[in-house]
Amino acid sequence: MPPPVLLTELLEEVFLRLPPDEPEHLVRASAVCKPWRGILANRGFRRRYRERHGTSPVLGLFQNIRGDCRFVPTSAFQPAEADIRSWVAMDCRHGRVLFCSDGMEIGGGLEFLVWDPMTGDERRVAWPYRIDPIACFSMALLCAAEGCDHRGCQVQGGPFRVVAVLSTGWESRVTSACLYSSETDGWSELTSFAHLGASGLNMPSILVDDGLYFNSSGNQILKYQLATLDFSAFEKPVMFNGGELIKTEDGGLGFACLNNTNITLWSRETGPEGAVGWAQHKVIDLVMLLPDAALSVPTLSSMPNIMRAYGFMDVTHVILVGTDVGVYMVELKSGRSRKVLKQPCEFSEVFPYASFCIPDIPCVHATMCNLLS
Incomplete structure (x- = not known):
């Protein structure tokens, strides 16, 4: 029967x-x-x-080490077949990864690769400008699908945008930005201003409404307005050469900075008279979140430090905390933490990859087979 x-x-x-x-x-x-x-x-x-x-889970990390990129799984997921060893990861957001050709010379021949680890779909984008000398270069990758809330970004092969921010040396001190659209296959004109130290190499960024914010290595935050292509800068909440941009629980712009074993969270708010400023709203004690072994070495170098806030990826409230015994992924909403790298990544860059892995179309067959093996 x-x-x-x-x-x-x-x-x-x-x-x-x-x-x-x-x-x-x-x-x-x-x-x-x-x-x-x-x-x-x-x-x-x-x-x-x-x-x-709700939000897509973090399935793994893309890590740059000495000019090469590797994928470090934090789940059973394995990306589609691709040789990324000759590329350097620049951003990972909305289900795709942005790479730049290694050993690049900004003066010419620069090429970018936009890759979907779930399907293996890739698209190459050439850099159109020749600007010398370039001191710093940063990129951001964004989903451009109409009506997408970016909580899953499951429009396979959908449109995307790339924002490039570049800064000249200290003599001219100019920072410029431009926007690439996959729908038009073209770049916008450069928008520039005197940066006065508002620059950095591979600056992390976060998307809030229609504004893309970059965390410079100095005391300023850069804002690129996607609709108008306006480019500007304003000061961080503390005069601190560090910290990371985050997204607050209500969807606004926030900032996280480390003070010994505490993470202080700030939010960008509008006052009664319309003035915009920063307000401190939360302090997180890492001793309560991380296991005892993470903070057991009694030296200054053992103090945890924030490696990247790319883990937020606009909707996933995750931050990476590096210690002498490894790197931990901390969920700010739940307070949960887990170790994702066995060794600290002081001299490398880490980009969390988040996406829903749901069996669907033939192009993900290879990835599914990897999960079953």
Whole structure:
């Protein structure tokens, strides 16, 4: 006698409860039979799954080490086949990674690669300008799909934008920015201002509404308005050569800075008279979040320091904290933390990769097979 047939609605309820940071469960369910695969591939199920779990989970890290990039998994996910050893990661956001050709000379021949680790889809973008001398160069990659809230960015192969920020040397002290659109396959004109030290190499950035903010190595934050292409700068909340841009719980611009074992969170707010300024609103004690072993070495060098706030990726409230015994991923909302790198990355850059890994289309077949192996 054949086993009873489970109703599709019941199966969906079971699948909806599978954790997104353990994508192998969805993949195995998809491999059971065609009816199960059909449920998981349904657009309605994918939408409900993203709505239930909110933001996409961090599946791994892209790490630059001595001119090479490698993928460090934090889950069972493995990216599609690609040789990224000759590229340097510049940004990772909205389900894709932006690379720059290694050993680049800004004066000419610069090339970028936009890659989807889920599908293996890639697109190359050439740099059109010749500007000398260049002291610092930073990039940001953004989803440009209409109506996307960037909580999942599941529009495979959808449009994207790239923002480039470059600064000349101390003699001319000019910082410029421009925007690339995959829909027009063209770059905008450069928008420039005297930077007065507002620059940095591979500055981290965060998207808030229609403004893209870059964290300079000095005491200023750069703002690039995507709609108008206006470019400006304003001061950080503290005169501190460090800290990271974050997104506050209500979706505004925030800043996180480290003081010994505390992370102080600031928010950008508008006062009663319309003036815009910073307000301190929270202090997080890392001793309460990190395991004892992370802070056990009694030396100044063992003090944790924020490596990147790229982990926020606009919607995922995650920050990376580096200590002498490794790098920890801290979720600011839940207070949970876990170790993601065994060694500190003082001389490397780390870009968390977040996405929903749901079986869907043929182009992700290779990635799914990696999860099942």
